[in-house]
Amino acid sequence: MLTLGIVNTYDKIKVLDAHYRAIARAAPMCHAFGFHLALYDFPFKMTAEELVAFVMDKTTIGESGSYLRILYEKNHLSISDLPKKGFPSHFGEIVITTSKPDPKRQVMPVKIAEEALRNRSFLFLVGLGHKGLPKELFERGKYHLDITRKGLSLETCTAIGAIPAHLSGLMENLEYKK
16 A cells, blocks of 8 residues: 655644645545545544545635545545654555655665555655654654655655656556566
């Protein structure tokens, strides 16, 4: 299982346009490339079903949130507070997405693709907000992934698109070569 985890670093109390717009942008990417979507520390005090209805009411992005509904109906949507200790084990290994990976934890995208084809699960954490991911998460991630492999910092929604698309393309290429 591959999961795109978006960690809110914006306001944790007030709902901003950036919150539901990022969710609406992530949902079609997750649906298109077979990823689950996990949302952490978002200021929504509602159930997943209520969140889907809220997003569908607020935006035209992602076919007015219809891809988010598909993820919800397939049980591919998770909403929770950021875990204080460990993430649920069914998400697999934690992958910190960053333009500045720790050289000791750095992993190449093709290595992740190879392992995913062997049915290993990964949770790719992406920070939503100008601060990026909280620094304390960097120690919790077994792997650090720079999807560009060039140290380029990507805007959140660009990363949300690049990560599933690039990994999915690598996986298809590896399967084709078999």
